[in-house]
Amino acid sequence: MPETISEPEEIFTLDILEPFLPGFSPPEEPHQPSGDWRLQYGLYSLGAVRGIGRRVGDFAVCRQQRGPEAFVLDIQCRRPVGPGYTSTLTAQIEAQLAPLPIPTQWFWESEILDSAGSRVPGSQLRRAAVLGNGRVEIDGKRGFAVSGPCTLNWLLFEAVGRLPRAESALPDFTLLDDFDRPKPGHNLRYDKRRTVLVGQRTVPQTQLEELPKGRIHKSVWGRTGGRPVELHAYQHTGEGIVPFLYWVDAAGRLLFAVSGLEAFVLDSFQRS
Amino acid sequence: MTSPNRTDSRTTVATRRQFLKAGAAAAAGATSLAARAWPAPAVLEKRPPNLLLIISDQLGLDAIAAHGCTDARTHNIDRLISRGTTFIESHSSSPVCSPARSSMMTGCMPVETGVISNDRPIHPSRPNLGQWFSEADYETVYCGKWHLPGGYPTEIPGFHVLPVGGGQGDIVDGYCSRACEAYLHQRSKDQPFLLVSSLLQPHDICYWAIQGKLLVPPELPFPGVSNRLPSLPPNLHVRPKAPEKLDRIKYESFSDDQWRYYLYIYYRQVEMVDADVGRMLDALEDTGQADNTVVLFTSDHGDGRGRHQHVSKWYPYDEAAKVPLVVSCPGRLAEGCEDRTHLVSGIDIMDTFCDLAGTAPPKTSGRSLLPLLEQCSVAWREFVASEHFIDGRMLRTERFKYVRFPGDPVEQLFDMQADPWETNNLYQDPQYATVVEDHRRMLARWEKSLDPVEPTGEANRRKPQAKG
Numbered sequence: 001m002p003e004t005i006s007e008p009e010e011i012f013t014l015d016i017l018e019p020f021l022p023g024f025s026p027p028e029e030p031h032q033p034s035g036d037w038r039l040q041y042g043l044y045s046l047g048a049v050r051g052i053g054r055r056v057g058d059f060a061v062c063r064q065q066r067g068p069e070a071f072v073l074d075i076q077c078r079r080p081v082g083p084g085y086t087s088t089l090t091a092q093i094e095a096q097l098a099p100l101p102i103p104t105q106w107f108w109e110s111e112i113l114d115s116a117g118s119r120v121p122g123s124q125l126r127r128a129a130v131l132g133n134g135r136v137e138i139d140g141k142r143g144f145a146v147s148g149p150c151t152l153n154w155l156l157f158e159a160v161g162r163l164p165r166a167e168s169a170l171p172d173f174t175l176l177d178d179f180d181r182p183k184p185g186h187n188l189r190y191d192k193r194r195t196v197l198v199g200q201r202t203v204p205q206t207q208l209e210e211l212p213k214g215r216i217h218k219s220v221w222g223r224t225g226g227r228p229v230e231l232h233a234y235q236h237t238g239e240g241i242v243p244f245l246y247w248v249d250a251a252g253r254l255l256f257a258v259s260g261l262e263a264f265v266l267d268s269f270q271r272s
Numbered sequence: 273m274t275s276p277n278r279t280d281s282r283t284t285v286a287t288r289r290q291f292l293k294a295g296a297a298a299a300a301g302a303t304s305l306a307a308r309a310w311p312a313p314a315v316l317e318k319r320p321p322n323l324l325l326i327i328s329d330q331l332g333l334d335a336i337a338a339h340g341c342t343d344a345r346t347h348n349i350d351r352l353i354s355r356g357t358t359f360i361e362s363h364s365s366s367p368v369c370s371p372a373r374s375s376m377m378t379g380c381m382p383v384e385t386g387v388i389s390n391d392r393p394i395h396p397s398r399p400n401l402g403q404w405f406s407e408a409d410y411e412t413v414y415c416g417k418w419h420l421p422g423g424y425p426t427e428i429p430g431f432h433v434l435p436v437g438g439g440q441g442d443i444v445d446g447y448c449s450r451a452c453e454a455y456l457h458q459r460s461k462d463q464p465f466l467l468v469s470s471l472l473q474p475h476d477i478c479y480w481a482i483q484g485k486l487l488v489p490p491e492l493p494f495p496g497v498s499n500r501l502p503s504l505p506p507n508l509h510v511r512p513k514a515p516e517k518l519d520r521i522k523y524e525s526f527s528d529d530q531w532r533y534y535l536y537i538y539y540r541q542v543e544m545v546d547a548d549v550g551r552m553l554d555a556l557e558d559t560g561q562a563d564n565t566v567v568l569f570t571s572d573h574g575d576g577r578g579r580h581q582h583v584s585k586w587y588p589y590d591e592a593a594k595v596p597l598v599v600s601c602p603g604r605l606a607e608g609c610e611d612r613t614h615l616v617s618g619i620d621i622m623d624t625f626c627d628l629a630g631t632a633p634p635k636t637s638g639r640s641l642l643p644l645l646e647q648c649s650v651a652w653r654e655f656v657a658s659e660h661f662i663d664g665r666m667l668r669t670e671r672f673k674y675v676r677f678p679g680d681p682v683e684q685l686f687d688m689q690a691d692p693w694e695t696n697n698l699y700q701d702p703q704y705a706t707v708v709e710d711h712r713r714m715l716a717r718w719e720k721s722l723d724p725v726e727p728t729g730e731a732n733r734r735k736p737q738a739k740g
Contacts, residue, residue, distance in 0.1 A: 012493040016486060045439045047479055056439050079447070081437030082426035087447055110450050112435055122413075123434055125454035142558055178446045181547040187496060235494055239345055240543035242442060242476075243494050260487045260537075261440050261479055 005228055006194040013245045013258045014196060014231075017265070019051045024198040026229055026255055026268050033161030033252035034071075034097070038062040041257075041264040043079070056080070059264060061157050069097050070104075075154050084115030091179065093152060099163060100170055100188070101155045105130040108179045129180060138180055146182060150174035153241075156188065157264075160234045161252035166190060175238055186238030191245065193232050200226030231255065320629040321601060322565035323410070323466040325401070325621065326552065327376065328545045329369065329417060329441070329475035330585065332574030333362060333594040335542050343502040344539040348550030349598070352569055356600025357609040357645050359616045363668055366659040367573030367593045368586040369419050372618055376570070377401050377420070379622030379636025382659050386728030389662055391421040395725045399634050401622060402430025405466045408631045413455060416448040416470030421729060431468070440479070441472030442544065448472075449548035453555040461561075466625070471548050474541030477575055480534055481523065481583040488530045488537075501532040502539060505579045505693070512580075512697040514684060515677040517661045523576070523583045531578045538577060563603050566628050568621060571595040580694070588666035588675045588684075589694050593658060599624070605645045614644055615656040615668060637722065657718050667715045674699075674711035683708065 008014035008021060031037060043057035057079035064072045075091040091108040095101040105128070112123040129138045131150070137143040149171055151159070163170075167190050175186040205222035208215055229249055236244040247256040257264040335341050338350040338358070365375035370390040371382035377400040382388050386395035394400060402412040414431035417423060417438070424438035434455060436447040452469045459465060480487045492498055508531065511522070526534060549569065556562040574592045576582030585592040597616055599605065619638035626633035627640035643650040655669045664677040673694070675684035685699040685708050698704045 012489055043443070045443060047440055054439070056437070056443060079437055079443075081447070082424065082435040085426060085435045085437075087436060089447075110447070110454070112451065120434065122455045122458045123451055125450050125457070139558075142554060177547065181551065183543070183547065189496065235496070237494050237497050240540060240547050242537055242540050242544075243497070259442065260483075261476055262443055 004195060006196055008196050011192075011194055011196075013233075013256075013260070014194065014247075016046065016258055016260065017247075017256055017263060020256075020263075020265055021196060021198045022200045022202065022223065022226070024255075024265075024268060026198065026249060026266065027253065031161075031249075031251040031253040033158075034065065036064050039254065040267040042267055043077075044263045044265060046261050046263060053263070061154070063158055066094075071095055071097060071101070071158070073155060073158055075108075081112065085120070086113045087111075088113065091154065093155060095151075095155055095158075099159065099168075100149055100151050100173055101159055102149075103131050103152050103155060103176065106152065106179065127179065136176065136180070136182070144182055146174045146176075148173065150176055150182075152176045153178065156236060156244075156246065157254055157257065159188070160246040160248055161254055163188075163190065163234060165193070165232045165250075172238075175241070177240060181240070183238060183240040186236065186241075188234055188236045191233040191235045193230065195228045195230050197223075197226035198229050200224060229255075320408075320410075320464050320631070321604065322464045322561060323405075323625050323628065324552065324556070324565050324567045325376075325466070325468045325625075326549055326567065326569045327373070327416075327468065327470045328549075328569070328571045328596075329470075329472050330477060330573060330575045331474055331542060331545065331571035331596060332577065332591055333360070333596050334590075335474075335539065335574070335577075336596055339596070341539075343535065344542040344546075346542060346546040348546050348553060349569065349596070352549070352553065352567060352600050353598050353610075355602045355607050356567070356598055357606055357611055359597045359614065359641075359644075360610060360612045361615045361656075361668075362570070362595055362597035363593055363615070363617050363656045363658055364571075364573045364595050365618050366586075367588075367595075369417075369572050370421065371659065372572035373418075373420055374398075376572070376618040376621050379619050379633060379638040381619060381637050381657070381722055383724040384637060384722055386725045387420065388659070388727045390419070392727065392729040393421050395728050397725065400428075400430050401466060401468065401625065402428065404430070404622070404634055405625070405629070405631070406430050408629060409463055410629070411459065411463050411465040413465060414468045414470070415451050415455070416444075416468075417472050418470065441474070441476045441541065445471045445473055445545065445548045449551040452552050456552070456555040456559050456561065464629070469552060471545050473545035473548075474538055474575065476541050477534070477538045478584060480537055481525075484525045485530075488526065488534050490527065490530065492529065492533055497536060500536065502535040504528055504531055504535075505577065507580055507693040507695050508578045510580060510693070510695045512684070512686075512695060513682055513700075514697070515664065515675065515680040515682045517664060517677055517680070518587060518675075519682075521587075522581050523578075524581070526578075534583075535577060538575060563601075566599065566601040566605070566625075568624070569596060569598040569600075570618060570621070572618070586661055588658065588660050588664065588673070590688075590692070593666065599641060599645055606647050609647070611644060613670075614652050615670070616641060616644075617656045617658075635723070655714055655718070657715065665715055665719075667711050667718070669711070669714070672707060672711065674708065674715065676712070676715065685711070 008018040041059040044053045045056045046053040060076045062074040073093045077089040079087045081087045089110045093106040107128040112120040175183045200223040207218045234246045242259045337346045338353045366382045374385035374387035378398040406412045415434040426435045434451040573585040579591040623638045623640040627642040667674045673686045683699045
């Protein structure tokens with residue numbers, strides 16, 4: 001059965017991502033969502049522009065399986081924050097393997113570095129949290145109860161690769177956003193499957209246009225080549241977030257995570 | 273008129289001639305004793321409290337759950353309100369980013385700071401909070417959006433800056449609140465601090481309006497939220513007679529369904545800033561500084577949210593002009609109070625902080641809120657005023673709102689008690705002729721009381737941006 005190729009302009013958030021697609025070349029090697037992997041993303045700010053927007057950060061996610069029922073996720077983020085200044089964020093999250101991973105303990109560290117690589121005084125933050133018996137404790141001092149399922153926002157970058165590629169019901173959950181901000185009433189669900197062309201080249205083409213008294217050859221820009229990539233979207237909604245769409249490929253590799261203004265784009269992209 | 277035990281905020285600490293004489297030095301950001309443009313503030317001999325000023329962007333007063341909003345859950349702002357005083361008649365001095373922020377930073381109206389529109393610097397004769405309090409022995413720290421004129425500069429006169437970059441709120445606010453959290457955990461406690469945390473949300477909503485159907489498609493993109501979409505405001509399609517500068521602006525790109533999704537997004541962004549407010553409140557408690565820190569939470573302006581078919585800001589209608597103003601310091605100030613009577617403004621922040629710190633303020637047009645926070649009986653102002661689209665003026669008295677643009681024959685008068693949605697312009701109703709005349713006289717009297725300066729940054733004006 002011939003594959004149906006969708007026009008990204010007609011699909012919500014793929015229309016936002018469409019400018020990235022011609023230069024996009026996703027990895028073709030095998031990917032095991034439940035195994036060990038490392039993926040690097042560019043964080044783009046779209047703001048008031050149409051198009052690729054501005055790259056505002058680098059974001060790396062590294063997964064390591066720890067036995068049959070647990071894994072560790074390492075997060076690293078770097079953002080330029082002014083002439084000569086860089087903001088860094090690193091985190092390590094230990095979690096139980098489940099459709100919605102259950103964090104057990106995690107730590108995060110952020111700081112601002114100047115042009116010499118020295119820390120800006122007062123900018124370093126180091127926190128650690130544990131989840132047990134329905135309660136999150138931070139640095140052994142502050143805590144709050146969570147009822148029902150909960151997970152960290154960064155764990156969703158891992159979870160979507162393992163979810164079934166079809167409609168599936170996950171229970172509503174509490175999001176522990178940005179490590180320690182509890183936000184109840186969240187939902188993650190399968191949205192849709194689409195196949196789009198990526199890596200196309202822009203080439204001059206000639207179009208034949210019929211006129212009342214003849215025809216002319218018109219020069220236009222067109223696209224050619226590229227290869228089809230099957231994408232599966234998961235939508236994430238809830239209190240305190242702008243809805244996200246996570247786009248994974250058939251192998252479960254997260255290619256794009258986009259909320260409208262911000263887009264995480266797998267670093268398999270070159271501006272054309 | 274003020275209580276005899278309170279500093280009169282209109283006392284001139286130094287003459288304008290003295291400010292202007294040292295203007296060049298002040299423009300260079302110098303705060304040394306030799307170079308500053310104003311005399312040192314007098315400091316009384318007592319332990320002053322820490323001061324935490326949290327500014328959100330584009331947050332309307334009625335977008336908060338504790339103020340009756342059923343579309344947003346604002347647990348942390350509500351927590352702050354329950355521990356302090358919230359002012360319901362709180363108005364922006366000019367509901368657009370830079371002018372409003374110049375007022376918050378100086379206690380002066382935008383015509384007195386020179387920041388009459390976006391992307392202008394504060395006039396060198398007007399000390400900002402950092403410059404004033406650093407000379408009162410406070411550690412002064414700034415984090416987040418500045419926009420006077422640069423969005424996120426790494427240097428601001430009078431402040432040590434924690435740089436967190438710029439862009440949009442959903443990226444930068446978490447870094448801002450974390451940087452403030454880090455500062456609160458690590459600071460030396462030898463001297464009191466003034467920390468300004470300037471968060472960006474829910475300002476991101478501007479881009480939803482700019483991008484139109486790309487971000488707000490005609491068909492709801494997330495059907496799962498269909499039962500959580502806010503209701504439309506009753507004045508969505510109401511356009512009372514208005515001066516030309518107001519009347520020509522109308523957002524016509526959205527259907528009713530798109531408006532509801534736009535509002536859904538706005539209230540999620542309100543919840544985002546609420547979470548970052550909570551992080552800083554938690555840090556104060558975790559570090560044992562909550563009992564000795566006055567927290568003041570406010571916003572520069574609100575958002576149109578479809579009311580009067582508007583998005584964004586700068587309008588004199590309440591959706592843009594009324595902003596939260598909450599002051600909390602449990603144990604020191606009254607708790608759980610809702611002040612629905614007194615008219616207050618962002619120009620009151622400088623005087624309030626100075627009064628709390630026991631420091632004489634610079635020359636301002638504001639009033640200290642401390643008598644109200646201590647529930648003292650005090651005579652209060654009869655009106656607040658604000659500036660709109662550079663030369664428009666709004667006067668808000670206890671019952672009425674009056675709007676005028678010079679050279680425009682159309683004025684506006686709303687009875688805010690009978691018509692809180694501002695649907696019926698009464699300015700041509702003969703029954704209200706005397707009211708209109710009274711407000712014109714009050715406005716004229718107020719304008720004469722001001723100390724305007726030349727608009728700043730004229731030499732470097734770039735094309736005004738649609739967003740603020």
